[in-house]
Amino acid sequence: MQRKIINSRPIPERLLDDLLGLLAECDDFVFLETVRVSEDNQHSFLFLDPVEKLICRAEDDPIAYLDKVQAKMAQGFYVVGWLAYEFGYKLEPVLSILMQPEDGIVAELGVYRFPHVFDHASGRFTGNVPGLQDSAEKSSPKEPVIEGVSFSQEKEDYLQNIARIKSFIETGDTYQVNYTLKLLFEYSGADASLYRALRRNQSVSYGAFIRSGNRRIMSFSPELFFRKKGNICQVRPMKGTMRRAPDPETDLLIGGSLAHDVKNRSENVMIVDLLRNDLGRLCRMGTVDVLSLFDVETYETLHQMTSSVRGELRPEVGLADLFRAIFPCGSVTGAPKIRTMEIIRELEADSRGVYTGGIGFFTPGGDAVFNVPIRTVVLDGMKGEMGIGSGIVYDSDPEREWEECSLKGRFLVEPEPDFQLIETILCDLEKGFWLIGEHLERLFASASYWGIPCDPVRVRDELLQTAVSLSGDAATGKERFRRVRLLLHKDGRVEISSAPCSPPRGYPDPEPAEEPGAGRLPKVVLAKERTSSHNPFLYHKTTRRELYDQCYKMAGEKGYFEALFVNERDEVTEGCITNLFVRRGQELITPPVNCGLLNGVLRRALLTGKVATPDNLPIRxxxxxxxxxxxxxxxxxxNSVRGLVKVQLVAGPL
Structure with a gap:
């Protein structure tokens, strides 16, 4: 079961630009952003101008600190910010002796009178954000530059520590250790640009952009640590992952199989039991319930398994009691918790800081929401770091774990460029949109795959409004047919444009047509560049098509009708803007989607029989x-705009 994702959208791109422009002029703020809007997360929060800062250092008393936080809440303030992973060592007497002066600040929470709340249902801030509109005229921020990237630990040391962890597991000291290291780098550029670049492909419910002087934190976490509402406390640990498949059909199967995978289930149950015991120390007898087990949430690159546990806190439980029992989250330590934290302290070379600690806020009424900061970048002046880690178990392969850390680092050094989903639809001003159902079905499936908000009713309405406005044009000759291009942006915004076009030959049942030229078939050629069936963008119609656009332009300049691609297995896949069909004897053949190609609308209509094949040939x-x-x-x-065109293959690559 997945948490229900609702149709409310993230902050619109233009408003986000204005907001980040405003924050560029602020030295102190906390911005808690929800990009993945769900039933539990329908608001984003901006906190400006703290009246006070509550700072806890390695040598300070953590209980007195939390009592001070609770006192500020009782005075009617919001208390917002972060706590380092090492704050958890201070809360446990056995572990507090492991604290070191270089751990520095282990918690920094600002005291605020109120937040500026963005309501994702209405799409606007409740009330005015001072200076927000004034920032719209500012120039584009400087792009981020990340250089001098290195790990905080040499590979040899990392492999030795993984071997030591496996020895601890073998002797029964621990069952699993979440071991981390850091990616270190030098940074220049605008913070707003870096936040945007990292946010672009991290559609999470718990984003954070925090600044305190020269120190900036950018975090993109999918994991709720705890949510307290009244006397109810809920935790939702995230443990268990599977990589996504590039093609949607296989990806759906992988997501379903994660919930039944024995290894992932056992790791998830281990952490659920740990957190259930933590809550049991605080809650009324018999009120700790496992609300759900083995839910699967899908993100850009991973399927992640979560479970939810809830309990009713006893009346006397205070903030210090809550944090002593549950902080840090068991999903980022391992089990058993105390002994595993000792092992982590012994093996990890550096303090984790905010990474795997907690980011969130307390309300004046005593409610709270905190997440587990993973995928977190910390900037201090021109220096930066990002924590990277993984759960080590007995059968972990040290070399593969090192490779996995390198892959996770790409989130920072190789952020994905922005893209939009595309649908190009033939509009007959007399009969309406052709194959509209297939187009919208593909759009909604791709939006679901990429986590892009898409309201089917709104998209249909905007297309119908476009058709109505076009119907005022002359409905004769070429003007009767329009090629309508729909762009779906990552924030759910829809953009529609159109241009006159010719109908497919034989419309509405396109027969194979030869392009004009005295009976000569248009020529096609094989592209020199290979494609990879592992590239997820080949399975969706998006603006990420640089290779295809380049080859199509080159083919046209050389007098070719199209260029055809071949994948890494020497399988012919598709053209730049068309699907491929070949006749063998008395049947029509088209490559399967898992070769790495777009499941085109005309292709689907031919396979399902909605559109007739040439000479009614069977197709497979x-x-x-x-x-x-x-x-x-x-x-x-x-394709669904050109119809079918018979072509001739010529020798030689493009």
Missing amino acids: EAVIGVSELVAADEIYLG
């Missing part, structure tokens, strides 16, 4: 090699 999917393409009786290329 099968792998097509280069030699089979050369030997084909006939070759067709097509």
